[in-house]
Amino acid sequence: MECEVSESGKNGLSLFFEPQSVAVIGSLREGYFGGYVVIKTLLNAEFGGKIFPVNPSYQEVLGLKVYPSIKEIPEKIDLALIMINRRSVPDVMRECARKGIKAVIVVADGFAERDEEGAKLQNEIVEIAREAGIRIIGPNTAGIVNSANGFIPDPYEPGYKKVKPGAVAICAQTGMINPQAFPYGDLHYGVSKICDYGNKCDVDECDLLEYLESDPATKVITMYLESIQDGQRFLKISRRVAKKKPVLILKSGRTKEGAKVSASHTGSLAVDDQIFSAACKQAGIIRLETFREFFELPKIFSLQPLPKGNQLGMITFTGGVGVLAIDEAAEYGLSVARLSPETTKKLNAIFPGLGKTVVDIGPPMAVNNYMAIYADILKTVLSDDRIDCLFNIIWTSPFKEFVEEYLKFYRELQGSHQKTIATWIYGPSIPLINEMSSRMEDLGFPVFSDLEMGIKALGIAYQYSNRKKGEE
Amino acid sequence: MECEVSESGKNGLSLFFEPQSVAVIGSLREGYFGGYVVIKTLLNAEFGGKIFPVNPSYQEVLGLKVYPSIKEIPEKIDLALIMINRRSVPDVMRECARKGIKAVIVVADGFAERDEEGAKLQNEIVEIAREAGIRIIGPNTAGIVNSANGFIPDPYEPGYKKVKPGAVAICAQTGMINPQAFPYGDLHYGVSKICDYGNKCDVDECDLLEYLESDPATKVITMYLESIQDGQRFLKISRRVAKKKPVLILKSGRTKEGAKVSASHTGSLAVDDQIFSAACKQAGIIRLETFREFFELPKIFSLQPLPKGNQLGMITFTGGVGVLAIDEAAEYGLSVARLSPETTKKLNAIFPGLGKTVVDIGPPMAVNNYMAIYADILKTVLSDDRIDCLFNIIWTSPFKEFVEEYLKFYRELQGSHQKTIATWIYGPSIPLINEMSSRMEDLGFPVFSDLEMGIKALGIAYQYSNRKKGEE
16 A cells, blocks of 8 residues: 655645634624634634734724734734635735735735736735745635534625534535535535635645645545646546545546636636546545535545445335436446345245345335334335445425434434445425434434435445455 | 327226315214315315215215215216225125216225235226226226326325426326325425335236327326236337336336236236346336336436437536546436537636536635635636536535525526536535525436436436437
């Protein structure tokens, strides 16, 4: 096994995610956006570091002393957040340099993504930063999140201010992933770090990959990319990181039309899509296809063990859906497992005819009180050594007691086996399905919003596991 | 234009969907499944026809007189519903024949899908039916629904008992589409007819296509297929029907593995997938890829006008998502429209820099009270003759007043233009997004659960419209 010393300690990104002291430079007026919101959010999230608002027109905000300029702050500053007019950014960067600040998030927009003047300003701040040894995230970014320490400097008012801690790191070239936009409050798998790298004038996807590679809170890395700064470096680093943690990437600009618009709004050139696809394959990156996958697929890695092989067990309540699932499974190299003779026998004893490759609980469901045998069916299938993973298709009635029973059965599964389980819930009440999904995920069992998504989750988990084995 | 006389009047399916009198033969015990549930559901749904429960052990059920056998019923019966042990079905079929009943739904299972005995029994009932001129739906079916007349003979207790009337017909070889399984109560586009054709021993996909072809309540037909009874007939009929109404088909058994299981659970042979794909193309059928598409894509046809061309307008609140949407649009031949000079000018007057190919409301959103200009932006884009359809990406805050405002703007759009609109809503509160989506659909504007789904809806609507034009 390859063993390289991680460079993440050296690249200084820990100042971004674990700052002890933060200067917030920008408007402190109450509103939907700006420094006031950042400070309020940090206080709400119980961020433990020191916060230094900077604005010449204020004395105090939200109980904190406001400093007229960075140099007046009497303490050492780990990170500065800049939310001011683009033309003033270079001067503030120089102040940061003089203060010895080594990490700056430039939230301000209007740089390379807007026009020539913006591109020039962006070059200017990059130069200042290089000379002073400052790292920049942005410009044109909604910032970052560290769920572990309450460092959620969200500049937008709307949004959930608490982000559930978990094992998924989410990075993107868009604010769509930040708390003002995405329903973290409704997610029931947690996230470790969030980063919108915006225009990537300095810190880019490679720096983040290296940082997350050795971030103990992160088990799986998800990225949305429109461009790649340095193809060679990306290939080298992502390959190394993908050996340790699954790296899932959604890349836009697949088509000529998309690439053109992408270039215009981030000011960066898109990479040829076929080259990117080949690179992903080589590096062992899991390439995502839709925006929904971006948010759903990582949870299979964060909540479940990797499957040891490609043998898929399946419980369904209707043959039709079983067939759709088998079709989909075949695309990922998953094979529907033949259950062992003992399992078959046990299942047939529970209900005549149940002991088939695909366990169809439709017939017992037409019988009153089939929930009494459901737990037995589930445990019997899961205890069969011939299966590596299980796709469980649950039908739930509109009656709440069904939900409680299913949850009880799942609670009993915790820690009782080594199989990868993906669940899909179907039934006549969407609100109840949503509630049940959330509560199952709180128990550590990922529930997918689509049949196909659930199978894909198992499929990529198997493929990742298989590749890892080949490399060992 | 081709002009054939529709055969749907002749194939007698109207007895299934519009019976004046129904005999329900089966268990009348209270429970989750059976005749009792069927009768309760029909009464709840205010079915206007006469209901005749048949069971020798009862005198009365739910206020209705129960008959010991079919022949004792003193009136003419249009349709019989049979839910009894498979071995008793042939005898009851003979009784139906003697009574002059011409339409029978065999809900009972255990026929060709189970074993040899079942296959024999199935052949037997088919023979009885042929001799007596009876049409059969099933066996092994959860039945049918006609939303217009309250004919919802649902044999399963759980499920919404009211189905919102609308223009989408849903047919499938599985009970997954029936009210006990699918959340019709949470759907905000309506359905016209539902049919689970089960084992298709007689009435098949072709008969249904013909019936729905001239059903005035149905504007779009959605089908889930595992097999095709008669390829030549299917090609001929679907081609004819697709010229009048969009026909959307999800077919399973794409892979060898899937086809094998499919054959075992419905007792019918699957058709080669490549041949089926070619047939769809030839016939002008829209082939669906996922189960979610099956429920979501038809609504673009039922709620919106067809696009007159491929010019796509787009409003987004972040460039990144715009790029993903453009990538997707290109796959369907949609082209992002260049707005007219007047539109560009107007948009720039609303907010500097807004007048671009993709209208990015991100920058105005960072400004307080951007909702004040939102309606203007929407109307200005929609009034441009250079666009045929609009993909509107909405971000909504977690504050309810935003939702109310968006709904107000959409209400103002009703009847004011001829463009096809698909909407996707994004934001930090899923419950609020769900509420907003439902209410928008009640206004006639389809909202899709995925970015990609919304674009695909516009894409297939354009392709259908384009094919239709070519045929005129």
